[in-house]
Amino acid sequence: MSLDAQTRVLDWPFARTEEGEPPLILDELRKAPPCAVRIPAGAAESRLAWLVTRYADVRQALSDPRLSADERLPGAPVRIQLPPGSNPSSFLRLDDPEHARLRGLIQTEFTMRRVRGLKEPVQRLIDDLLDRFEDLEKPADLHAAFSQTLPTLVIARLLGVPDEDSPFFVEKTRVVISQEDPAAAYAAYVEMSGYLAELARRKTQRPEDDLISRLAVHHASGAITLDELVGIARLVLVAGHETTTNQIALNVLGLLRDDSLFAKVAADDGALIPQYVEESMRYWSISQDAILRQALEDFDLGGVPVAKGDAVVISIPAGNHDESVFACPHAIDLDRDTSGHLQWGYGPHYCQGAPLARMEMELSLRTLLRRFPALRLAAEPSAVFRRGTVFHGVTRLPVTW
Numbered sequence: 001m002s003l004d005a006q007t008r009v010l011d012w013p014f015a016r017t018e019e020g021e022p023p024l025i026l027d028e029l030r031k032a033p034p035c036a037v038r039i040p041a042g043a044a045e046s047r048l049a050w051l052v053t054r055y056a057d058v059r060q061a062l063s064d065p066r067l068s069a070d071e072r073l074p075g076a077p078v079r080i081q082l083p084p085g086s087n088p089s090s091f092l093r094l095d096d097p098e099h100a101r102l103r104g105l106i107q108t109e110f111t112m113r114r115v116r117g118l119k120e121p122v123q124r125l126i127d128d129l130l131d132r133f134e135d136l137e138k139p140a141d142l143h144a145a146f147s148q149t150l151p152t153l154v155i156a157r158l159l160g161v162p163d164e165d166s167p168f169f170v171e172k173t174r175v176v177i178s179q180e181d182p183a184a185a186y187a188a189y190v191e192m193s194g195y196l197a198e199l200a201r202r203k204t205q206r207p208e209d210d211l212i213s214r215l216a217v218h219h220a221s222g223a224i225t226l227d228e229l230v231g232i233a234r235l236v237l238v239a240g241h242e243t244t245t246n247q248i249a250l251n252v253l254g255l256l257r258d259d260s261l262f263a264k265v266a267a268d269d270g271a272l273i274p275q276y277v278e279e280s281m282r283y284w285s286i287s288q289d290a291i292l293r294q295a296l297e298d299f300d301l302g303g304v305p306v307a308k309g310d311a312v313v314i315s316i317p318a319g320n321h322d323e324s325v326f327a328c329p330h331a332i333d334l335d336r337d338t339s340g341h342l343q344w345g346y347g348p349h350y351c352q353g354a355p356l357a358r359m360e361m362e363l364s365l366r367t368l369l370r371r372f373p374a375l376r377l378a379a380e381p382s383a384v385f386r387r388g389t390v391f392h393g394v395t396r397l398p399v400t401w
C-alpha cells in the first residue's frame with residue numbers, strides 16, 4: 001500500500017524517555033515493516049515519510065543508491081533548515097559522483113597516521129581544559145568547562161585556525177550551533193563563512209600543515225571553488241562538533257549513573273575504554289532525527305512499496321536497539337560485540353571523522369578517570385538532557401569530585 005494510503009500515521013519526531021533513552025515506541029514499530037510518519041517540512045508545514053526502524057532495513061537504506069541525500073532535488077526532505085541562500089556544497093547532502101569527488105579531497109585528513117599526529121596536541125588541550133576545570137568551585141559544570149569546548153578546539157587545530165583566532169572561532173561556533181536565537185545563529189554563520197574564506201586566501205599565500213592549506217592547494221589548481229572549500233570546512237566543523245560534544249558528555253554520564261560500570265571501565269588503567277565508548281554510542285544513539293533521504297525510483301524497502309519522490313526517515317536509534325542483533329539492547333553491555341552499530345552511519349556517507357572522534361573520546365575519558373577518580377554527578381540524571389534536538393545530548397553536566 002502506498003504512503004498516502006497508510007491508515008496509521010504517527011507524528012515524528014518522537015520524544016525520548018525520562019532517562020534519555022531512545023523513544024520506546026521504536027521497539028513496537030520494529031516489529032513491522034517501515035511505517036508512515038508525518039514529518040516537519042519548513043515553517044508550519046508537514047509531509048508524509050516512511051520511517052525505517054529494523055537494523056537490516058536501516059543498513060540497506062543508508063547504502064542504497066536509489067535513496068538520495070541530495071537536498072537540492074525538488075521536494076527533498078530537510079530536517080535542519082539551512083539559512084536562506086546557503087548553498088549545500090557540503091557533501092553530506094550530495095550524492096555520488098559529486099559527493100565522492102568532494103569527500104575524496106579530505107580522505108587523507110583522517111588516516112591513522114594523521115590522527116596519531118594529532119594525539120599529542122589533543123592531549124594537551126584536554127590537560128589544559130581539565131587544569132582550569134579543577135580550579136572551579138564545586139559543583140561545577142563539566143559540559144561547559146570541558147565537553148562543549150574540546151571538540152571546537154580540536155577542529156580549529158585540524159582546520160589550521162591560528163591560536164589567536166581561537167576565542168573568536170569557539171564563540172562563533174557556539175552561536176551557530178546553539179540555534180537558540182535563529183537571527184544570531186544566521187549572523188554568526190555568515191561571519192564564520194567569511195572568516196573561513198579569508199583564512200583559505202591567507203593559506204593559499206602561505207600554506208601550512210593543516211586541512212585548509214591542503215584544500216587551498218586544490219582550490220589554486222582549479223579542482224574546487226572557494227564556495228566548495230568553505231562548505232567542506234563548515235561541514236567538518238558542524239559534523240564534528242555537535243556529535244562529539246554530546247557523545248563525550250553522555251559517555252561520562254553513563255558512568256556517573258552506574259557505580260559498578262564506572263568501576264569496571266576505570267579498572268586496569270581504562271583497558272575497557274575503547275569497548276565502552278562504542279557501546280555507549282550504540283546505547284545513546286545520538287543521531288536521532290538527522291538522517292533523511294528521498295527515493296529516486298520505485299522499489300521495495302523492507303516490505304513496503306517506496307515510490308519515486310517519497311521521503312524516507314532512517315532511524316539509527318531504532319536500528320541500534322534491534323534485539324535480533326543486539327540482545328537486551330536497552331542495557332550497556334561491555335561483553336557484547338558492538339562493532340556493527342550504526343552510530344557512525346553506513347555506506348557512502350559513513351562518518352569520515354570516526355578515527356579522530358574515537359581518539360578524542362578515549363583520551364578524554366582516560367584522562368578524566370585518572371585525574372578525577374571520585375567524580376560524581378551533582379544533579380538528577382533526568383534533569384541534564386536536552387529535549388527535542390536533532391542530536392541527543394545534555395544541556396549541562398554538574399559534577400563534584
Ligand code: HEM
Pocket residue numbers: 091092093103155235236237239240241243244247286287290291342343344345346348349350351352353354356357
Ligand atoms: C561521536 C562523534 C561523531 C558521530 C556520532 C558522528 C556521526 C556521523 C554520522 C551518523 C554520519 C552520517 C550521516 C548521514 O549518513 O547522513 C556522519 C558523517 C560525517 N561526519 Fe561524523 N560523527 C562524529 C564525529 C565527527 C568528527 C569529529 C568529524 C570531523 C572532524 C566528522 C565528520 C563527518 C563528515 C565529514 C561526515 C560526512 C561524510 C559524508 O557525507 O560522506 N564526524 N557522522
